Amino acid sequence: xxxxPGKAFLFPVMAVALLTVGCASVSDVxxxxxxxxxxxxxxxxxxxxxQQAQQAAATAQxxxxxxxxxxxxxxQKVDALAAMHAARGPRD
Numbered sequence: 001x002x003x004x005p006g007k008a009f010l011f012p013v014m015a016v017a018l019l020t021v022g023c024a025s026v027s028d029v030x031x032x033x034x035x036x037x038x039x040x041x042x043x044x045x046x047x048x049x050x051q052q053a054q055q056a057a058a059t060a061q062x063x064x065x066x067x068x069x070x071x072x073x074x075x076q077k078v079d080a081l082a083a084m085h086a087a088r089g090p091r092d
Contacts, residue, residue: 024032
């Protein structure tokens with residue numbers, strides 16, 4: 001009968017040990033939450049930076065489109081001047 005109390009005592013001790021190993025401490029949970037909060041903040045900042053970059057790219061595209069339009073208009077003027085010059089013929 002002496003072995004029965006030993007086994008009866010050993011089983012609960014091992015069960016408690018196994019349960020304790022699987023649990024996180026309050027400090028571990030707080031560190032994990034702080035890390036998650038930091039990651040969320042960083043992700044939000046990255047999202048804002050990406051949005052600003054997208055706006056800057058859209059502005060740059062508008063500027064490029066306007067410049068392209070102005071170059072085309074100037075090219076047409078040069079072509080018109082060249083045609084007028086050619087129509088006058090050579091100068092004496």
